[in-house]
Amino acid sequence: MLYATLKLIHLLALIVWIGGMVFAHFFLRPAAQTLPPALRVPLMLGVLQRFFAAIGAAVVLVLGTGLWMIGRVAKEAVQSGGQFSMPLSWTVMATLGLVMMAIFGHIRFALFKRLQRAAAASDWAAGGQALASIRTWVVVNxxxxVAIVAVVRLA
Structure with missing residues (x-):
């Protein structure tokens, strides 16, 4: 029951993260593009501030539950006298998940800081550049x- 609950938390956190990126990139950004920079930059700053707080929590939940689930399966294998060999799909998922977390860290702690500074200075051109950089890395993430979901579901 605990394993199933942690897996549910893991999946829900990923849905928030990936779904949020889909919403922001394909729906919010195009609508915000119609606004003048003096309105668009503060709007996106406020949205991203809230979104990044949620993603920060999601990262902690995904990492914690993922590590616990892998550890639990490894422990059960060893306790039953077997040997634990992590499936390739889990290895790909864990590796790419860590890459995603590193990219999020770059977005949140470097690029978002640029956006905050630009908005505070009412430098809409710099704010637009920061948003473009954030968008590029969000698309990568x-x-x-999506690749992680495909690998896990197709394995």
Whole structure:
């Protein structure tokens, strides 16, 4: 029961993360593009601030539950006298998941700081550049997330 609950938490956190990237990239961004920079940059700053807080929590949940589930399966294998060999799909998922977390860290702690500074200075051009950089890395993370889902579901 605990394993199933942790797996559910793991999946729900990933749905928030990947679904949020889909929403932001394909729906929010195009609508916000119609606004002048003086409105668009503060809007995106506020949205991203809230989204990144949720993703920060999602990262902690995904990492914690993922490590626990792998550890639990490894422990059960060893306790039953067997040997644990992590499936290739789990290895790909864990590796790419860590890459996604590193990219999120770059977005949150480097690129988002640029956006915050630009918005505070009312430098809409710099804000637009920061948003473009964030968008590029969000798209990379989105593709990695979709690849992880494909690998796990097709394995």
């Amino acid at each position: 989105l593709w990695i997330g």
